[in-house]
Amino acid sequence: MAAVRTSSEIGFNRIAIVAVLVVTIIFLAPIYWIASTAFKPRNLATTIPPTVVFQPEISPFVKLFAKRSQMRNPASPEEYAAAPWWERVVFDGGEKIVRDGKGQVQWSGYPSRFLNSLIVAITSTVLAVGMGTFTAYGFSRFKVKGEADLLFFILSTRMLPPVVVAIPMFLMYRAVGLNDTHVGLIILYTAFNLSFSVWLMKGFMDEIPKEYEEAALVDGYTRMEAFFRIVLPEAATGIAATAVFCFITAWNEYAFALIMTSRRAQTAPPFIPSQVGSGLPDWSVIAAGTFLFLLPVAIFTFLLRNHLLRGMSFGAIRK
């Protein structure tokens, strides 16, 4: 069809574009704020009105990764001249980098917390989505006694705020020695996400015509082979959407991570604000930590964006 447009349609289009722009700006503003603060020198991070034009600096990231301590006296000129550039930016802030006995630079707590976050979020996402996919397939394809009740029961685990059970969980975890362990957090996050994953995947599974698998069964394949060869590729969109949601939940979880972990298994969310406490808050360093923390979710979501767009419509576009 030739595109014949009336003036009112063009007008509506313009309004729509403006609306999209406004909404996008509202959503991007905090991200811009974090990103720009992460590259600001410490003294510009908290100015009123905010500094918009500035010389970007890498120093907040150096401070984020290096273990530092306050200096009583500023560094001597010789010391300053001998230091590499990344050590000088720390000297500029009135701090020095902590070294061990052999003069080796010490890492700050951030990299290990970040790694913990990755381990816990990825493992719990894989577990929750994996179990959720199988469970949803079972509910979708087989006659399960009391199916409605069971599904309601699964959903009911989300009917109270998780923090309500934080204290009893903490006591139980301490009793069985799961405190401050990766396994402990993984179990918790998997449990949170499982009900969500089952429900979401059930919707996607119901959308896949059972005729596909039946054709495979008749063709000589086992139920398991049919599941892996036919159902799973068809469910990829749903799995991607579910995985993104589960990953974001696990990645951003704060309360339980704060209560259940202290050092070994601590994730990034409780760690980043804990840095506020030492000396005056260095907002640039906090912003740098937050900025890096945003990246994995952003990358993960970006990689799956095609699946997500289809997944979000919950099968509405599929024929």
Next chain:
Amino acid sequence: MAHIQLKNISKSFGNHTALTGLDLDIADGEFFVLLGETGAGKTTTLRLIAGLEKPSEGQVFIDGVDVADWGAAERDVALVLQQYSLYPRYTVRENLEFPLKPKIRRLPDAEIKDRVDRAARTLRIEHLLDRKTDRLSGGEMQRVSIGRAIVRKPRVFLMDEPLSALDAKLREALRTELKNLQMQLGATFLFVTHDQIEAMSMGDKVGVLNHGRIIQTGTPHEIYNNPRDTYVASFVGSPPMNLIDGKLVNGRAVMAPLNFELPFSGGAKASAATEGRPLVFGIRPEDVYLESGAPVEARVHDVENHGVEKILTLRVGDTTLRATVPARTDVAIEQPVRFAWNPDKVVLFDKGSGVSLRHAG
């Protein structure tokens, strides 16, 4: 190739009974059509044979072996469905190869290629082999589904309304193709449809299914000319058989409340037992004819011109009946006409049970 037998099959889903006491016998190499309305239990019957459902009662035999414990994979049947029978994301070739690659009967690669190519040639889909299935037309898709069935040389082909989703022209073409294919392969086909034209034109044998029961099994000729009851009479044929209430009085058919008489020649069958008993007279529209001196007067209620013939709806009192007449017959709506029937072709049904007297006797 196989001989399929269903013995006293019942199947219910919860409170809903899909099939009751179903017996079916499909000979080796036969094109058997299961005809029935939506919800009659056709698909359930097919799924029971395929092994996708288990019967609540009764047994399924393939070549005389009770297959109750055999899964769908072991029964070696092929299934063609109305839709969704192709795997999305796969190309046509991959779809055709799929049935040849399961662990339980994986064929050597050369054999797979050979069979796929042969099937593609038979169905004239060679040019589509590398295309993704979502880029096929409806007719091409159904050809590929049929191809997926024939590559495997299964013991029996099960087809669940494979032509219903296609447009009329294509349906006709594929009907012929499918029938030719079956004769060429000499394979056993069980074809399920609600379309009586498909049943009549393709089937060696037709089974009419209603409310989960087989009403009648026979050749299309038997089903058409000698329906077992008024249901079959009114379901098969387009337009369906005329059914008129009446009685036999002194060898003549007397239509009761309508008050007209027609000759009846059922002789031997019109014994004393049928005399005066409430009956239903069944007559095919093509056995009703117009003639100036015929015994009954009617008015033309409606005329449908079908090209080679016209289908008239005649009105007698407040009842209508259909007559197929040659296209050259010149009639106008509301015109008075006189008609008669071919007394040899009349089928008598018992008024109460609806069963044909020939079958009851």
